[in-house]
Amino acid sequence: MKNFSLSVKNLTRKPGRTAALALLTAFLALAVFGGSVVVLSLRKGLNSLEARLGADIILVPDQAQSKVSFQNLFLQGTTGAFYMDASVLEKALEVEGVEKAAPQTFLASLKADCCSIKIQVIGIDPEKDFTVQPWIERSLARALGDMDVAVGCKVEADVGEIIRIYERRCKVVARLEATGTGLDTAVYCSMNTMDQLLKAAEEKGVSHRMASGDDVISAVYIKVKDGYDIDNVNSRLNSRVRKATAVRTRSMITGVSDSLAGVSRTVTILIVAVWALAFVILLLAFAMIIRERSREFAVLRLLGASRGMLSRTVLQESALCGLLGGVTGVGLSALLLFPFAQLIESALQLPYLMPDMINIVWLGLGTVLLSVIVAALSSVIAAYRLSRVDPGNALREGN
Amino acid sequence: MSVVEFKDVSRIYKNGEHEQKALDHVNLALEEGKFIVILGPSGAGKSTLLNLLGGLDSPTKGTIIVNGKDISTLTANELADYRAATVGFVFQSYNLIPTLTVIENVALVKEIAPTPLSSHDMLDAVGLLDHKHNFPSELSGGEQQRVSIARALAKNPKILLCDEPTGALDSETGVMVLKLLLSMARDMGKTIIIVTHNQNIARMADVVVRVKNGKIQSCESQAAPLAVEEVDW
Structure with a gap:
């Protein structure tokens, strides 16, 4: 990957800035991964309950x-x-x-x-x-x-x-x-x-x-x-x-389905809100970086760097921040969700069954990918503007 | 043989109704491998000349031929390629990237220039190999300027454009930097073009171009330029 090492150096030499950007995406990843695992666990719990009941009707005494x-x-x-x-x-x-x-x-x-x-x-x-x-x-x-x-x-x-x-x-x-x-x-x-x-x-x-x-x-x-x-x-x-009453099993779990739908809705709203908030904050953060780094990019332009190379550098940096944040967010989320699954279950008072490990791994990878994409997308404007910085300004401002 | 030719070049800046002629029908030819000084007071048009030559700006009228190629009609990306391959810049402010070490600043050009030279060799040439792992903030002004020269040279350009390269340095360090630039012309065959208002630098130049009010006042070759040590600073 061309100028990848430059992106890595830029990130490692500015640990504060990198950590702040990664932290923002970590929140996004935490909300997406954590929320999805909770919703999937509830769905699996409900499906399992339905399957275990296994009947269309239950006859019980009046x-x-x-x-x-x-x-x-x-x-x-x-x-x-x-x-x-x-x-x-x-x-x-x-x-x-x-x-x-x-x-x-x-x-x-x-x-x-x-x-x-x-x-x-x-x-x-x-x-x-x-x-x-x-x-x-x-x-x-x-x-x-x-x-x-x-x-x-x-x-x-x-x-x-x-x-x-x-x-x-x-x-x-x-x-x-x-x-x-x-x-x-x-x-x-x-x-x-x-x-x-x-x-x-x-x-x-x-x-x-x-x-x-x-x-x-x-x-x-x-x-x-x-x-x-x-x-x-x-x-x-x-x-x-x-002396017996027939009860449809579906009606027995209707309350559970309704609760699950409510929890799913809340989690979805939370994810969208965190997503939007993180995206806006990332946009602002990258907009601030444009001011901070325009001189650096003007120097690169003066040296003969193409606009494409400069855009790539910004996008690579933001994608790497997204990767770092995504992995951190998923990791933190896993640390909270897995050891405390029992606690979550009793707090929700709903059937709660963790998805299979393979699904959790895919969900984690998907979340990291989403974090990378969101971080890269939020830096598109910054990449465009920094790649078009007027190199002559560096001379004029510098001298 | 001319490495640079300005043919009836004008650069006019418009600000609403107001027009300002920064360069006015300039004709100039500069030979390869020479140490050239462009002299003139502030606002004379010398920086505009340098900007046009460096592919940072395009003329309103006229043609600029560099190394046999017309650069006055190039697109932004073609100008970037031109800057990468043909010209190197040295500024009064060193414009090093503060988050990169000395060697990394120089090595930056590896990913930009088509035929870069060894960063290690260039740092050796400017006498800063021992400082290669230092950050710019850990160096003196003269050392930083030598790093920026090493970076410009690492691109292996035909022409080195220097805008007041000693402007921010004390006289002793300035002499050291000028010596270095002179040796680039004499030993490496680079064309060195220095824009300055310092008359003393002109005494060591092969060619002195005087600019005033956007016009070339004179372009004189000096048969016996002084050595750096002989110039009274």
Whole structure:
């Protein structure tokens, strides 16, 4: 790159000026990278939640929502339990438009050995389940056996460890991938295991039994057949299945989507504002540099430097400042975001799941590139004016 | 052989209705390898002459031939190429770039001139090789002027244009700089053109051009110019 070394020397010999310009672009990079990572984490969290719920409709007992907020149950790991007769499953399967139906049974532990807080225990039927089972299969090649449990990624128990739930010893056989939701703090087991845990809970005075009998479930996850309107199926379920309420999963996460849209909007506005502000400040900074450096560039013109060479020198210098600022901003942003992800998640109270490392790397590179482009663009006027400085002025002013 | 020819050159500056003739129908021919002094009082037009010769300005009328090429009709970029290849400048103010070291200031021309000379050799020629890593602010005025001469020479120009090169120096340092410039003409065959109002410098010149009111008053060759040491400063 021609006269690249001159640009580098100009930057290194004026460390104060270089640092000030780099700092401005660092703010830009910090806002763009940090904001984008937060928005992408929220989106990934929401997508993960949708995928983990995996159903179009959830059937729960009437009045269940008065016992526990679904949003809290699924997003923040609040424990809760409600029960209905297991026959609801068969009735749901008879409804036109229902393709699959899988039962789940909830149990809120009092205090497990594995952790200091209450955890949510969810019983699934591995043969029927299409929501949690696919996740379990990624970590466990077989179905959950008797007294086996799969734990969410935030449960402090390693594979092979024994945890105690209502004095029953359960073996951790798999850890599930993160969802960024309250589901990460849950423990999953088979229906057989759940029956034993329910009995153990009853021995401890936690009653769940219903007048209709012993066979209880908490929810039925329903997948609607292709070509059927989900709202229509939802209505049919509400009218055909007694003592149960059908709830569309989308409506459960509508609040989350709205919050996410709000956060995304705020972050986007913040990024645009920082971008505009940094651009204007950079423009002003480069305009000030025109005055400071016009004599230097006039000398170069006198020596025979072409306008192109002078423009290149200015653009290279600003692009290098942008590169320095971009890398610094992304680095600072990473230092703030990654160690404090947990804190951000609890502050936002929304599903939060960091993007894959490869996406973060691409985002970082893109941010650095954007910083370079913005810095170079903001110096275009300065480059134009400095390249057209009247070399005769150097003689006249100098003498 | 003439390296510079001014043919009926006029330069008129307009300021609204007002016109000022800085140069008025100038005809001049200067030979290659000579030590030439252009003398004249302030406002005589000597700096305009230098600006035109240096490709910093273009004439309103007339033709300027340098090294066989008409430079009076060149575009801005062509003039930049001309400055890069044919002429070197030495100013009263040294115009060194303060953020670059001595050697870096001289080496600047490597990226500009088509046939540059070694920066190292040029600094050696002006006796400042030991100071090559110093910044301009660490040098005396005379040393800075020698760096600017080294920079001008590093471009390997045919003509060195000097505008009051000793104007900011004490007499002892001025003599040293003039000696250096004279040796460039005698030993390296460069055409040295010095613009000054100092009559004493004219006594050591091969050719003395006197300018007054935008016209050439005289252009005289001196058969026996004095040596620098012989000039009474």
